Amino acid sequence: xxxxxxxxxxxGSEAASTDYGDALAxxxxxxxxxxxxxAFLALLATTTFPLMFLIWxxxxxxxxxxxxTNGFVGFENYRVLLSDERFWSSLLVSxxxxxxxxxxxxxxxxxxxxxxMDMKRGQGWFRxxxxxxxxxxxxxxxxxxxxxxxxxxxxxxxxxxxxxGLGSQNWLGDxxxxxxxxxxxxxxxxxxxxxxxxxASLASLPEDIYEAARLDRASAWQRFRRITLxxxxxxxxxxxxxxxMVALTAFAAIFTVTAGGPGTATEILNLYAYRxxxxxxxxxxxAALAVALLIVTIxxxxxxxxxxxxx
Amino acid sequence: MSGRGQVxxxxxxxxxxxxxxxxxxxxxxxxxxxxxxxxxxGSGKSTTLxxxxxxxxxxxxxxxxxxxxxxxxxxxxxxIAMVFQSYALYPHMTVAExxxxxxxxxxxxxxxxxxxxxxxxxxVKIEHLLDRKPGQLSGGQQQRCALARAIVxxxxxxxxxxxxxxxxxxxxxxTRAELKKLQRxxxxxxxxxxxxxxxxxxxxDRMAVFMAGEIQQVGTPADVFARPNSIDIxxxxxxxxxxxxxxxxxxxxxxxxxxxxxxxxAIPGEREVIVGLRPGSLHIAADxxxxxxxxxxxxxxxxxxxxxCDGTSxxxxxxxxxxxxxxxxxxxxxxxxxxxxxxxxxxxxx
Ligand SMILES: Nc1ncnc2c1ncn2[C@@H]1O[C@H](COP(=O)(O)OP(=O)(O)O)[C@@H](O)[C@H]1O
Ligand SMILES: [Mg+2]
Numbered sequence: 001x002x003x004x005x006x007x008x009x010x011x012g013s014e015a016a017s018t019d020y021g022d023a024l025a026x027x028x029x030x031x032x033x034x035x036x037x038x039a040f041l042a043l044l045a046t047t048t049f050p051l052m053f054l055i056w057x058x059x060x061x062x063x064x065x066x067x068x069t070n071g072f073v074g075f076e077n078y079r080v081l082l083s084d085e086r087f088w089s090s091l092l093v094s095x096x097x098x099x100x101x102x103x104x105x106x107x108x109x110x111x112x113x114x115x116x117m118d119m120k121r122g123q124g125w126f127r128x129x130x131x132x133x134x135x136x137x138x139x140x141x142x143x144x145x146x147x148x149x150x151x152x153x154x155x156x157x158x159x160x161x162x163x164x165g166l167g168s169q170n171w172l173g174d175x176x177x178x179x180x181x182x183x184x185x186x187x188x189x190x191x192x193x194x195x196x197x198x199x200a201s202l203a204s205l206p207e208d209i210y211e212a213a214r215l216d217r218a219s220a221w222q223r224f225r226r227i228t229l230x231x232x233x234x235x236x237x238x239x240x241x242x243x244x245m246v247a248l249t250a251f252a253a254i255f256t257v258t259a260g261g262p263g264t265a266t267e268i269l270n271l272y273a274y275r276x277x278x279x280x281x282x283x284x285x286x287a288a289l290a291v292a293l294l295i296v297t298i299x300x301x302x303x304x305x306x307x308x309x310x311x
Numbered sequence: 312m313s314g315r316g317q318v319x320x321x322x323x324x325x326x327x328x329x330x331x332x333x334x335x336x337x338x339x340x341x342x343x344x345x346x347x348x349x350x351x352x353g354s355g356k357s358t359t360l361x362x363x364x365x366x367x368x369x370x371x372x373x374x375x376x377x378x379x380x381x382x383x384x385x386x387x388x389x390x391i392a393m394v395f396q397s398y399a400l401y402p403h404m405t406v407a408e409x410x411x412x413x414x415x416x417x418x419x420x421x422x423x424x425x426x427x428x429x430x431x432x433x434x435v436k437i438e439h440l441l442d443r444k445p446g447q448l449s450g451g452q453q454q455r456c457a458l459a460r461a462i463v464x465x466x467x468x469x470x471x472x473x474x475x476x477x478x479x480x481x482x483x484x485x486t487r488a489e490l491k492k493l494q495r496x497x498x499x500x501x502x503x504x505x506x507x508x509x510x511x512x513x514x515x516d517r518m519a520v521f522m523a524g525e526i527q528q529v530g531t532p533a534d535v536f537a538r539p540n541s542i543d544i545x546x547x548x549x550x551x552x553x554x555x556x557x558x559x560x561x562x563x564x565x566x567x568x569x570x571x572x573x574x575x576x577a578i579p580g581e582r583e584v585i586v587g588l589r590p591g592s593l594h595i596a597a598d599x600x601x602x603x604x605x606x607x608x609x610x611x612x613x614x615x616x617x618x619x620c621d622g623t624s625x626x627x628x629x630x631x632x633x634x635x636x637x638x639x640x641x642x643x644x645x646x647x648x649x650x651x652x653x654x655x656x657x658x659x660x661x
Contacts, residue, residue: 208399211366214386215393216413216460226412230403 051294057287064281077288087289089264090272091296097183097268098247098300104187105243106236109194114228116195117202127199130192138189142256145185146172150257172258175265182254182266186247194239201235202228237308244304248297269293315377316467316500317342318363323372325358332358333369334524340502340517345494347503347511347532350521351547356504357396359521360472363502365389376468392466396473398457400445406432406456407441413464431463434493451482458490462497469494469501475510487513508548512536520544538651542658545587545651551615553587554625557655560584565650568621570600573647578661587651590615590628599644604635618643 061073081087116126133141149157150171162168172178205228213223251270254260260267260275267275270293277286318340325333333355340346348356361367362374365386374382381389392413401409410428419427432438435455445453454474461469474490475483491514494501505511511518512532519529522543528535539545545553559566561581564573572586602618602625614634618625618641627643635641652661 206397206399206402208395208397209401211364211386212393212395212399212401212460213412214366215364215391216464217387217416218412219387222416227401227403 054287055291057284058291060284062282062284062287064283070284073284077285078292080285081288081292086264086267086272087269087292090267090269091292093179093264093266094248094268094270094293094296096179097186097250097266098244100183101186101190101247102240102243104183105191105194106198106239108187108191109239110198110232110236112191112195113199113202114224116199127196130195132192133189134192136189138250138252139256141185141189142253145181145188145253146257150181173262175262178258178262178266182257185253185257186250189253190243190246194243197239198232198235201232205231234308237304241301241304241308244300245297248293248300269296315342316340316469317375317377318346318468318500318502319373319375319378320359320363321373321375323359323362323369323374325355325362325367326370331524333362335372336524336526337372338519338526338529340500342500343498345491345501345503345514345516347505347515347518348521349505349508349511349515349518352506354521355524356506356521357472360393360470360502360504363468364391364393364470389468390466391468391470392461392464393470394454394457394461394472394474396476398445398453398477400453400456400460402445404444405441406437406443406445406448406459409445409456410441410459410463413460417464427463428459431459434462435459435489450477450479451486454478454486458493462493462499465497465499467500469497469499470504471501472504473506474503476505476507490514509550520547522547538660539587540660542585542587542653542655545653549589549591551590551626551628553589553651555653556586556588556623556625558584558586560652565652567600568623570620572600572645572650574650574652575647576652576661583655584661585653585655587653588625588645589649590626592645592649593625593627593643594645595629595633595641596644597642599642601640601642604637604639604641607634607637609634 058077059072059074060070061076062070112130116123119126136144147155149155152158152168152170153162155171158168158171169177171181209227210223213227218226249270250268251274254266254268254271255274258266260271264272269289273286273289273293276282276289280286320336320338323333323336324331336355336359348359350356358367362369365381365384365388368383372382373380376389401412404412407428410431411424414424414427428441429438432441435458437452437455437459440448440452440456445456448456454477458474461471471490475486478486487510503511503514515532517529517531518535519526520535521527522541527544528540535544536548539548539553542555546555556567559581560574560576560578560583562579563576564571565584565586566572567586600620602620604616605619605624606617608615608617612631614629614631616627616629616635618627625643653659654661
């Protein structure tokens with residue numbers, strides 16, 4: 001309202017053109033709304049409704065193993081959750097898993113992108129090969145790693161480890177090595193995504209400013225620190241946000257490789273919620289865990305988006 | 312600052328695959344000189360400048376700065392400042408940060424950077440824009456920012472690649488004058504690339520005229536204008552450029568469309584020549600060459616006439632008081648000393 005009032009106070013022709021513009025904008029908005037409505041309804045039906053149902057479920061005790069105890073319990077599930085050690089440990093595993101995979105993807109992806117940018121030929125081939133892991137299903141990736149890469153004696157990684165003098169390791173049986181393994185697998189599969197996004201962003205940077213920087217006597221490192229990194233910042237933040245969302249809710253690869261084991265060493269929060277719901281059949285408590293994961297995800301993405309806006 | 316910024320190019324060749332962008336370019340620039348590289352688009356001016364800056368290595372030949380061979384020295388170590396045609400400002404930095412960047416790279420203490428940035432910004436009149444990002448500046452302001460960044464560090468050579476070509480006509484004229492004053496006051500050697508002969512003529516102490524990857528002539532603008540040493544330069548310099556008319560030469564006279572014109576040439580015998588006549592050196596005379604006025608381009612204080620002399624078209628510049636009408640027939644001639652002769656085979660001046 002305020003802008004149109006100001007416009008009306010201006011000269012006649014200005015006011016007229018603004019009114020016309022307003023009318024156009026209004027018509028465009030209506031048209032856009034009409035176009036969006038079906039998608040919006042579909043989105044409502046597929047996300048909001050299940051979400052409401054999930055939250056509703058989390059307020060019940062719903063144990064398929066002990067159906068006689070079922071009933072509305074309000075916040076009881078959440079009270080239990082806060083003192084559930086396995087919840088806190090799975091949350092910690094989730095954070096470690098997410099933090100390290102995202103950091104590794106960005107660092108390795110950026111290094112690869114910088115390397116490939118300087119390649120005179122073979123860029124196309126490199127891109128083609130690099131993208132392969134991304135198109136594989138995470139479950140297939142998990143199977144490949146469990147059998148071809150990490151199997152004792154025969155797996156490629158174990159074979160290399162033996163030849164490097166480190167001896168055969170129980171890659172998926174040792175708690176620390178299992179965590180390292182699932183982090184490596186996720187990084188292996190998704191670094192190409194970061195690589196592709198950062199490469200595209202790098203390729204779009206103007207070349208002349210690097211020449212200007214050379215004449216301004218900036219070293220290669222200074223050019224990277226002072227020019228490349230700040231200009232890539234939006235792309236990097238975007239990759240971090242997208243990959244964080246995915247890593248927090250990762251499932252298939254870990255499920256097929258370790259199923260959260262040994263013990264609960266690689267049991268991320270998502271996996272714990274799944275196990276609680278569908279292995280131990282505590283649907284209500286599982287729903288509460290899922291809601292907790294949702295809250296964690298929202299908080300972290302909120303922080304990341306705030307970082308994106310900052311400066 | 313004299314004695315710094317002497318440049319020598321020796322037989323520089325630059326190949327792009329099979330294509331020779333530069334085919335043996337040699338010239339010398341004296342310290343403190345304003346030197347222009349003039350030529351049509353694609354003639355190799357930018358390539359020459361980039362070889363001098365160290366951004367591209369030449370395929371063959373040697374570059375000397377202050378008597379030191381810098382052919383294979385990296386751009387970083389040549390102590391050269393440059394204004395790019397695209398300005399090449401750092402888009403994520405403010406104007407102040409852009410100007411400060413070369414000083415920071417030179418590890419100047421912070422306390423000295425601030426005043427130096429202010430000083431450079433004042434010289435190009437952008438003190439009030441220091442907090443803006445390049446994206447928030449007009450073309451002319453960006454150009455000034457690029458200029459400030461180049462002069463803030465006292466480099467021994469100051470290179471400019473068509474710095475005014477993205478400005479509108481009025482701003483271009485203003486900035487041109489300021490540029491010249493700035494170079495004088497800094498006393499720095501400047502190498503200036505342009506395809507605009509007017510810019511080169513007004514700014515340069517000396518200039519090199521490029522054609523198809525070669526330098527055709529080096530000299531002061533007045534020299535080049537007065538004595539173009541090839542048909543190509545004659546057809547490039549001047550606005551409008553020289554009329555180039557095939558003619559027959561016999562013992563000091565030339566025959567154009569049946570009309571005899573005296574020249575100052577002392578070559579005996581007969582031969583075919585190309586006669587060069589500046590549009591401005593033609594004048595109306597009763598005993599001159601008969602020509603019909605085809606078209607008049609009125610430029611206000613002067614007018615350019617397109618004349619038809621028995622099938623040969625000639626352009627002539629006249630003052631506003633003696634403009635004929637289209638369709639009139641007039642008689643034109645030129646003084647002997649204003650007639651240039653070129654060899655049609657070698658295309659060189661006779
Ligand atoms: N990287 C390149 N690859 C191939 N040809 C090039 C390259 N750079 C410049 N050229 C060619 O070299 C010639 C001279 O270019 P340049 O020096 O930029 O001309 P200008 O006099 O307009 O500044 C042009 O014909 C151009 O097409
Ligand atoms: Mg150029």
